[in-house]
Amino acid sequence: MENPADKRQRIWQTLAAVPRGRVVTYGQLATLAGLPGHARYVGTCLKQLPPGSTLPWHRVINAAGAISFAEQTPNHQRQRSLLEAEGIRLQAGRIDLKRYRWAP
DNA sequence: CTCATGACACTTC
DNA sequence: AGAAGTGCCATGA
Numbered sequence: 582m583e584n585p586a587d588k589r590q591r592i593w594q595t596l597a598a599v600p601r602g603r604v605v606t607y608g609q610l611a612t613l614a615g616l617p618g619h620a621r622y623v624g625t626c627l628k629q630l631p632p633g634s635t636l637p638w639h640r641v642i643n644a645a646g647a648i649s650f651a652e653q654t655p656n657h658q659r660q661r662s663l664l665e666a667e668g669i670r671l672q673a674g675r676i677d678l679k680r681y682r683w684a685p
Numbered sequence: 686c687t688c689a690t691g692a693c694a695c696t697t698c
Numbered sequence: 699a700g701a702a703g704t705g706c707c708a709t710g711a
Contacts, residue, residue, distance in 0.1 A: 588708090607693050622708055624692040641692075649692040656692080 589626045591615060596636050602667045603683035604640045604676060607649075613685060624649065639663040640683075646676045 595614040599605055605613070608620040616622065627638050639660040643649050650657035652674065661671060669681050 608695090611693090616707090618694085618706055619708075620693040621691060621706075622693095625708070627692060638692090643692080644694055660692090 588614075588616060588619075588622070589629070592623055592626045593630070593636055596638070596641065598685070599637055599640045599683050601637070602669060602681070604642050604664070604669065604678070604681045605683050606642060606644045606678070608644060609682075610641060640667075642676055646678045647674060 591614040592610065595610055596605075599610075606620075607623045611617060611619040611623050614623075623641065627641060630636060630638055648657050648660050650660065664671065664676070669676060
């Protein structure tokens with residue numbers, strides 16, 4: 582992992598391994614990708630994620646079990662729709678991590 | 686090279 | 699249980 586591209590690649594690869602109907606937190610994804618402590622970096626990578634990508638970016642949520650986007654933003658709506666489409670239920674705008682969190 | 690920012694996590698009040 | 703404060707790391711100006 583000499584170049585930044587490799588780190589992103591790792592995060593994306595790990596994200597691609599998240600099964601449908603499950604979610605992971607930023608910190609967890611970073612740790613699984615072999616980059617502990619890079620929770621924020623995960624968000625940066627997802628932001629840099631090219632449109633049209635098939636990666637399940639919507640399965641990444643914060644430690645509170647909530648979507649990191651503001652409720653009014655289109656992104657938030659999109660993510661929520663995608664999650665619900667996978668059978669993930671949101672309670673009061675939050676996701677039950679106990680139930681939907683993915684453990685490798 | 687230093688400063689400020691961010692799709693966050695963790696500990697503590 | 700919920701809110702506030704502190705820490706961490708990569709990026710871009």
